[in-house]
Amino acid sequence: MTAPERSLRADARRNREAVLAAAAELFAQRGDAVQMDEIAERAGLGVGTLYRHFADKQALLAAIIGRRFEAMTALARAAAEAEDPWEAFETLLYGYLESAQADAAFRFALLGPEEPSWNDIVAEKTDFSAITERIVRRAVDAGRLRDDFRADDFVLITRGAMANMTGAGGWRRHVMLLLEGIGGPER
Amino acid sequence: MTAPERSLRADARRNREAVLAAAAELFAQRGDAVQMDEIAERAGLGVGTLYRHFADKQALLAAIIGRRFEAMTALARAAAEAEDPWEAFETLLYGYLESAQADAAFRFALLGPEEPSWNDIVAEKTDFSAITERIVRRAVDAGRLRDDFRADDFVLITRGAMANMTGAGGWRRHVMLLLEGIGGPER
DNA sequence: CTCTAACCTGAACATGAACTCCGGTTCCGA
DNA sequence: TCGGAACCGGAGTTCATGTTCAGGTTAGAG
Structure with a gap:
């Protein structure tokens, strides 16, 4: 392409x-x-x-997005190198989100209702998903993520954070709330 | 209008x-x-x-969105009636999100990068914000929401959930993760 | 140096969707 | 019932943007 x-x-x-x-x-x-x-x-x-x-605008956009996803895969690979499972997870999460913050096209690709979804295309062209899955599993096994946390939840979280990137930089607080939960002492 | x-x-x-x-x-x-x-x-x-x-498409959309927001305000008012602070909060949260799920225009208004934001317009036309603030405060005071939880965080949460409404209905899980936190036992 | 296939340019074209306009129609007070 | 103001229909206009193509330019093999 x-x-x-x-x-x-x-x-x-x-x-x-x-x-x-x-x-x-x-x-x-x-x-x-x-x-x-x-x-x-x-x-x-x-x-x-x-x-x-x-060929057309779509193809150009695809080329750009493709590059970002390759960079993303490299980032994930690097994050996976960390010995500490939690450090690996955090590196991936924040690296991913900081990239998203810096790149509206990337957000567009991930948040948009495209068909077929970019996520699917990525799954076929890079092993980003596999690496993410491994990182998540390690964090779960180390007891740093809840037992039922899945790789799909990583997508959920990142989409949620990205939705809070327009305007003020509230996405960090969103992630923080997610990490710690919004419940109070009497929950 | x-x-x-x-x-x-x-x-x-x-x-x-x-x-x-x-x-x-x-x-x-x-x-x-x-x-x-x-x-x-x-x-x-x-x-x-x-x-x-x-006058134009925008005005028509605005009329529709306006109606939804009025309905939203009614919902909030009803939720505020609950004696249990947590019940009030949950009613508001899920009512709000279920409406969003059923209405792409509503989501569009809330997630879009419009200028000025619909949120601001709403603040001037309805007292949705004030009611929400009261509900949030009650839940905090009752110890069911973390001490530093603000009304802005309600927006954060709902935006996050709405971003997960395309495709599968993953938004409920997103909210659940938010409520409970994604951390594991060793955190 | 020469020649040609590969390349570049940007005005013109195609498309789609918001919006206008005016002849025709309908409501409603008297 | 009647007059005319208010209203309606929908073909046509306008505008924005993606895409093409005929004609000029250039790299680089021979």
């Missing part, structure tokens, strides 16, 4: 990168609400060039 | 209701992604008629 890295003329390869860079920045800022003309201008190219490299 | 109930010709009042009914149903189903033509057809009217009653 984004593949043809080899056998591109030098200028073509250069322009392709420029498009990706411009699109990444703009999508990250304003999510889906960016015009192709705008991306072209930012990249210092004509619109036609965008379409030489990407 | 939605005001002129009196001094409308009989057919006009009837049609106005038809428009509101059709719009409410469609918006509830598919949120913002509904065409004016579609609403007109569903109401058995021409598009022109929609525009006779509402």
